[in-house]
Amino acid sequence: MNKTAVKMTVNGQAVEGKAEPRLLLIHFLRDELGLTGPHVGCETSHCGACTVDLDGKSVKSCTVFAVQAEGANITTVEGMANADGSLSALQEGFMQEHGLQCGYCTPGMIMRAHRLLQENPNPSEAEIRMGIAGNLCRCTGYQNIVKAVRYAADKLNGQREAAE
Amino acid sequence: MIPGAFEYHRPGSVDEAVTLLTQHGDEGRVVAGGHSLIPMMKLRLAVPTHLIDLGSVADLKDIKAVGPVIEIGAMTTQHDLIASDLLAGACPILREVALTIADPQVRYCGTVGGNVANGDPGNDMPAVMQCLDASFLLRGPKGDRQVTARAFYEAAYFTARADDEILTSISIPAPATGHGYAYEKLKRKVGDYAIAAAAVVLTMEGGTCKNAAVALTNVGDTPIYVEAAGTSLVGTPVDDGVIAKAVAAAKAAAQPAADMRGPKEYRAHAAGVMVDRAIKRALARAKG
Numbered sequence: 001m002n003k004t005a006v007k008m009t010v011n012g013q014a015v016e017g018k019a020e021p022r023l024l025l026i027h028f029l030r031d032e033l034g035l036t037g038p039h040v041g042c043e044t045s046h047c048g049a050c051t052v053d054l055d056g057k058s059v060k061s062c063t064v065f066a067v068q069a070e071g072a073n074i075t076t077v078e079g080m081a082n083a084d085g086s087l088s089a090l091q092e093g094f095m096q097e098h099g100l101q102c103g104y105c106t107p108g109m110i111m112r113a114h115r116l117l118q119e120n121p122n123p124s125e126a127e128i129r130m131g132i133a134g135n136l137c138r139c140t141g142y143q144n145i146v147k148a149v150r151y152a153a154d155k156l157n158g159q160r161e162a163a164e
Numbered sequence: 165m166i167p168g169a170f171e172y173h174r175p176g177s178v179d180e181a182v183t184l185l186t187q188h189g190d191e192g193r194v195v196a197g198g199h200s201l202i203p204m205m206k207l208r209l210a211v212p213t214h215l216i217d218l219g220s221v222a223d224l225k226d227i228k229a230v231g232p233v234i235e236i237g238a239m240t241t242q243h244d245l246i247a248s249d250l251l252a253g254a255c256p257i258l259r260e261v262a263l264t265i266a267d268p269q270v271r272y273c274g275t276v277g278g279n280v281a282n283g284d285p286g287n288d289m290p291a292v293m294q295c296l297d298a299s300f301l302l303r304g305p306k307g308d309r310q311v312t313a314r315a316f317y318e319a320a321y322f323t324a325r326a327d328d329e330i331l332t333s334i335s336i337p338a339p340a341t342g343h344g345y346a347y348e349k350l351k352r353k354v355g356d357y358a359i360a361a362a363a364v365v366l367t368m369e370g371g372t373c374k375n376a377a378v379a380l381t382n383v384g385d386t387p388i389y390v391e392a393a394g395t396s397l398v399g400t401p402v403d404d405g406v407i408a409k410a411v412a413a414a415k416a417a418a419q420p421a422a423d424m425r426g427p428k429e430y431r432a433h434a435a436g437v438m439v440d441r442a443i444k445r446a447l448a449r450a451k452g
Contacts, residue, residue, distance in 0.1 A: 004172070021172035021215065022205075043165040045203060046355065048269060057243070057272035062165075063202050064273070067172050068219060112269065133354040134267025 008072045010035065011079030019066040025059075026050045028066035029076060037077035037107040041136075048135030051108035052076050058115040060134070077107035080114065089152040089159075090114055099148030101139035109135050113149045121160075122153060167205035173216045178224070178303055178332055181216050186305050186328045188214040194330055195219075196239055196278040199270050200287075224277070224332060227251060234336040238277025242266070245276060254338050257345035257365060261292050264349045264361075280313070281331040283321040283386075286357030290317060291379035291387035292347060295363040298336045304329035317386035340367045340374075344450025346442040349381070350434050352425065358382040359425045362414065362438035366397060368450040373397045378410060378443075383418040383435045390417045393439065407443050414439040 003018040010033060017032040029035045029052065038061055041049030045063040052061045053075040080088045090110050093099060100106045109132060116123060116131040123131060128149045129142070137145060175181040185192050193212035195201050204210040218224060224239035227248050234255055236245075242262040245251060251258050258276075265271060265279070265288055279289040280300065293300075293313035300311050302325055311324045318324065325331060339345070349361035360383050366376035378393035392413040400406040420431035 020169065022167045022169055024166075043206065045199060045270060048267070051269055058269045059273055060269045063199055063270075065172070065198075065202070067174075068198070068217060070174075116268075130354075131268060134269040 004067060006066050006070055008069050008074055010074045011076060017066075021065060021067050023066045025052070025054075025061040025064040025066045025069050028069075029061060029074075032066075035076050035078050038111075039104055039107060041104070041108075046134075046136065047105070047108075048112060048132075049105050049108040051111045051135065053111055053115055056115070056118075058112045058134075075111070075114075077110050080110060089155040090117070090149070093148035093151035093155070094145075097144050097147040097151050099141065099145045101141050105135060105137045105139075109137070109145055113152065116149070117153055117156065121157060123149070125150070165206045167202070168208060168211045168213075170213050170215045173214060174220050175216060175218075176220050178218075178221055178330060181218060181221065181330055182303055182305060182328065184214065184216045185330065188216075190327065192216055196275040196281075197241060197273040199266070199274045200278060200282050200284060218330075229254060229338065232338050234338050236276055236334045236336070238275060238281070238331050238333055240276050242271035242274050242276065242279075243268075246271065255296070255336060257292060257296070257347055257363065260345070261288050261347045261363070264288060264347065264351070267355045270355070276334065277331050280316075280334065281323065281325060283317060283319075283323045285320050285385055285387070286382050288347070288349065288358065288361060288381050291361070291381040291389070292363045293334065293336070294387055294389040295365050295377045295379040296336045296339065297377065298334050300325075300331050301333045301335065302326075302329040303332050308332075310335070313387075314389050320385045339365055342451035343367045344446035344448070346445035346449070348438040348442040348445070350438055357425075360418070360420065360431050360435035360438050362435065362442040364439070364442040364446040366394075366402070366443070366446050366450060368402070368447070368452040370452065371401055373400055373402050376402075378414060378439060380414060380418055380435050380439075383420040383431055385419075388417050388419075390414045390439075392417070397443070402443065402447050407440060410443060411436045411440050 039049040041047035050061040192214040224237040226237045245262040298313045350359045361381035367374045376394040376397040378390045380388040393410040396409040415436040418432045418435040
């Protein structure tokens with residue numbers, strides 16, 4: 001099957017690659033673009049380790065073909081740090097609250113939490129838990145993951161108030 | 165977990181998509197959100213050689229009120245349903261159902277059209293559409309036709325939709341103002357299909373039930389509209405004795421298979437419990 005050219009914006013950079021239509025976005029990101037932050041977990045759209053932000057939606061990149069993302073604006077965990085290279089509030093939260101053990105689920109957790117906080121800047125604990133319901137952590141570290149998301153929400157809200 | 169090879173098409177209109185589907189016959193499949201089809205393709209349970217992506221067909225993504233009818237474009241995602249102010253006011257059961265489907269990431273992609281069209285008995289929207297007496301608009305090479313949700317489902321993955329037709333929109337007669345509604349879904353975990361689920365919509369007037377509809381999810385090869393359960397409530401104050409009759413009618417209509425979600429007796433019993441809860445919650449919400 002012929003490969004077709006695919007263009008998209010990833011972490012703010014225009015990128016171009018070649019993809020067979022059946023190439024999944026997760027493999028395009030990892031193998032064509034070298035972005036190994038999004039992880040291959042279950043490959044069945046259950047675990048959320050491959051979650052990336054695509055045009056303002058959290059999606060499981062194992063269940064989207066790269067050709068479907070033509071023209072899309074994608075953010076992976078590699079694009080999450082602040083412009084000066086310092087950790088974003090979410091990344092800092094995962095560090096401060098010990099929000100990871102093995103770290104395998106972390107890029108997906110961070111990308112999902114990123115979109116959750118865009119839509120709901122002040123989520124309750126229950127809202128955080130339901131918001132990350134599509135991401136599995138097999139170290140069962142949910143307690144600290146929830147705390148990490150809450151840490152980021154508090155920090156971002158504090159920054160917003162200070163700016164007003 | 166790599167799908168078989170296929171040629172990818174991205175038509176700009178429904179008619180263009182129908183033309184492609186007609187050209188490619190059995191080899192062609194339409195993809196909407198892709199969260200049922202792509203997993204099936206990865207398992208090679210579906211091996212289309214032409215994939216026709218509706219992602220660029222813009223006019224399939226509306227939610228609008230047209231007189232007393234709510235029209236929902238087939239490419240409307242579960243996330244869109246949850247976020248819709250129009251539906252929150254006019255038909256809130258859809259939000260309640262959408263929130264029980266899969267998980268947030270899947271709901272950003274999964275569409276209401278795909279959910280009702282693919283004929284998976286585990287899908288939640290078909291029974292709800294039967295409960296609401298919705299109709300599906302299908303477009304094929306000979307034009308448009310409408311099929312009611314109650315007549316659409318034939319067997320697991322078999323529906324009234326022909327291979328060369330595309331489901332383009334769903335029409336729902338807007339339920340009466342002040343109606344009561346509930347969707348009760350028993351499931352093992354977030355994201356799972358139902359062990360059994362029940363949709364109930366009813367209207368009360370002066371303490372008497374004016375109309376009622378009950379439908380079941382995942383306790384048969386198709387969604388099950390239980391007409392007898394609805395009619396047993398009509399003309400009554402919906403007291404416990406009447407609810408027990410509706411529950412008995414629903415359990416008699418349920419035909420679950422034994423699977424990893426439990427033996428059939430358990431799942432039929434669970435269907436009854438879901439109907440009982442859904443009627444009581446719908447009643448508590450109904451005004452009048």
